[in-house]
Amino acid sequence: MLQHKIDQYTAEINAFNTDKADELEKFRIRFLGTKGIIKDVFDEFKAVSPEEKRTLGKVLNQFKQLAEQKYQSLAEVTQASAEKSNADQLDLTLPGEGFEIGTRHPLALVRREIIEIFNKLGFSVAEGPEIEDDWHNFSALNFPEEHPARDMQDTFFIKKGGEKGDIALRTHTSSVQVRMMEAGQPPFRALMPGRVYRNEAISARAHCFFHQVEGLYVDENVSFADLKQTLYYFVQELYGEGTKVRFRPSYFPFTEPSAEMDVSCSICKGAGCQMCKYSGWVEILGCGMVDPNVLENCGIDSKKYSGFAFGMGIERIANLKYEIKDLRLFSENDVRFLKQYKSAII
């Protein structure tokens, strides 16, 4: 009985031929699979009489080898034919797929430009965390307890009541000033770029996150004249010689006196345009002399040392430079927008 079956299957195996991988796979499952014919005949073999086993054993092993060899040799054939059909499809006359080189983000370009200008004046670069505590974002910077900037409207709070007050997303890079001053002693001369967050509805003119560059200079005998000259140099480098600046008195809790600095509009050169709202001037930063309370909060002797600080929005400067009117473009990742801004330096 078993001998007869094996003869039939042997004939089937001998007759089988294919160059197609899926047909070969069917063959493998039918004969060599875990529930296949080989497994069946070996199961049946267990039941035959001992005399028969002697002869049939050898026959069975040969039958198994036959199936395996057939599979191996056809596997080589099907693989070769798959490779050949791939090669047939290769058309070397088609145009190649070029690799497009990316471009720097316009905000990264402007940030680097700002950093390079201040590098020439000896400013280094420092960074701080985007998740901040109340102390570094507000209290150490002399914000009174009831200051409106601490309101839920402006600040994204994360957790109430940490070791150093509520945890929030930093609302400005001034927090990095505190971290820097706490960590050492003057002189400090550093630029602190980074992302900041405010709880504002997203529109063409406002976003819930944007970027700032903070500046800090603390040493003995630093005066308001140093602040003005430093920023004046910066503006000439950034917008070109002949750009006018003006300082308007202002208020920030962490500086005294405080000012806001305007530059003559780089687009209309002061004649008046949409960008400067027809005033001829655009505000680009806030600045002032570091309040002695802030120095003391950070463990620095305010009788011995004085300093100035400033903070500017990178988007604002990029908007003016590239005449971009919608803030949302910076974070939409539209390649058509992004690849317009090419830099000479990679």
Ligand code: DAH
């Ligand atoms: N932190 C201020 C803001 O986000 C900007 C600023 C103003 C920073 C005056 C300063 C400064 O360092 O002296 O609006």
